[in-house]
Amino acid sequence: MVRWALSRISDLLLALLLAALVLWFLLTQPVFPRSADALLLPLQPETLEADLKHLMSIHDNDPDDQVRLKAILDYLYLALSGTGVVDIVERGNGQKLLNVKVGKDSSRKLFVVFHYVVTEKPMLEAAELASSLIALCRSLMAEDGAEMQLNLSIFIHPYQGLSAGLLNASLYHAESIQARFGEGDWLLVFAPGFRLPDALYASEQWKYFSLLQPRSSDELALFGRMADTLRLRQLKVALGKAGIRDTESLNIPTSFGDISESALKIYWDRQLPAILTRPDILVHDKNFDGHIRFVSALYLLLDKGI
Template sequence: MVRWALSRISDLLLALLLAALVLWFLLTQPVFPHAGKVQLLPLKPETLAADLKQLTSIHDNDPDDQVRLKAILDYLYLALSGTGVVDVVGRGNGQKLLTVKVGKDSSRKLFMVFHYVVTETPMLEAAELASTLIALCRSLTADSGAEMQLNLSIFIHPYQGLSAGLLNASLYHAESIQGRFGEGDWLLVFAPGFRLPDALYASEQWRYFSLLLPRSSDELALFGRMTDALRLRQLKVAFGKAGIRDTESLNVPTSFGGMPESALKVYWDRQLPAILARPDILIKDKNFDGHIRFVSALYLLLDKGI
């Protein structure tokens, strides 16, 4: 009897272990690192440093929030003009939207959303990402024959009323792309400086997955919904082949009722497979090697396709 009970307990523990491994695999989608060498874009660190310095110095020159916001908008518009089709849209509560489209309309599309928050002191993470996206757009050409078209939307937010502004911006963007989002298109969301993923998906579920959350030491962290697990895995493999060596991810189940509205939920409710990206590769990168590798990776994704 004792032997039988021990045998059943062993079987149960083994089943629980296997179930835990399957759940871990589904949630994190581990991939093997790509060992091949990737050709980097010939970007100059001093050019990236100049854009970064200009964006952070705006806070020193302009003490007023709205003046700072307009100065950042003007700088981004000037830096991105000539890279593609650039447009500015004024929105309520002081929010501005800058859109950039580079590539052929007939190509598959990579939609990228960047939430740039104008704070009293420079938000370095936002300026770092802005400088890399400027470099990316400058590296692309409209007639290059790239596999994918870049559709970049930069929402510039005042700090006041940020929660409502973030939700309204996401709703506006989701509704604007819903009718033209194709099966082979992709959507990446960037919100540097926010506490991620909590700030963009207000859910108590994250505390259950705290041990599985990507670390800040990873080069790139990706967050998606369980429905898009295979798609997220495909993106991780593509980033690995494009030179990002350490990409971690987490898929979260979303089929729970009573969830509060949040930026990612706005997309997911409309069946748009938004993936939240946190490029920690840009943090503490004084020689800009990480910046160059990240820009080169995004360029390869657009050029070769995901």
């Protein structure tokens, strides 16, 4: 009898272990890193540094929030003009939107949303991402045969009323792309400086998966919904081939009730497979090698397709 009970307990523990492994695999989608080095763009660290320093210096030259916001908008517009179709949308409560389209309209699309928050002190993470995206657009400008078209939307937010502004911006963007979002299109969301993923998906479920959260030491962290598991894995494989060595991810089940309205929920409720992206590769970079690898990886995704 004791032997039978021990056997059943062993079977139960083994079943629980297997179930835990399956759940871990579904939630984190581990992929084996590729050792081969991808082709890097011939970007100059000095150019990346110049854009970064200028964006950071705006806070020193302009103490007023709205003046800083307009100065950032003007610099981004000037830097991105000529790379593609660029337009500015004036929105309520001081929020600005800069849309950039690079590539052929007939191509599949990579939608990139960048929430740039203008704070009292300069936010290094936002300036680093902005300088990287400027370099990406400039590089794509010379490429006529890219597989995918870049649709970049930069929302520049004043710090006052940020929570409402983030929701309004996400709703505006989701509704603007919903009708034209194709099966082969992709959507990446960047929000540097925010506490991620909590700030963009207000769910208490994150705490249950705290041990599975991507670490800040990873080069790239991706957050998606469980329904997009295969899509997120496809992106991780493509990023590995494009030279990102360490990409971690977490898929969150979205079938729980009583979830507050949030930026990612707005996209997911409209069946838009938004993937929240945290490029820690930029934060840990001291000599712009990581910036160049990050820009080169995005370039390869657009050039060859995901």
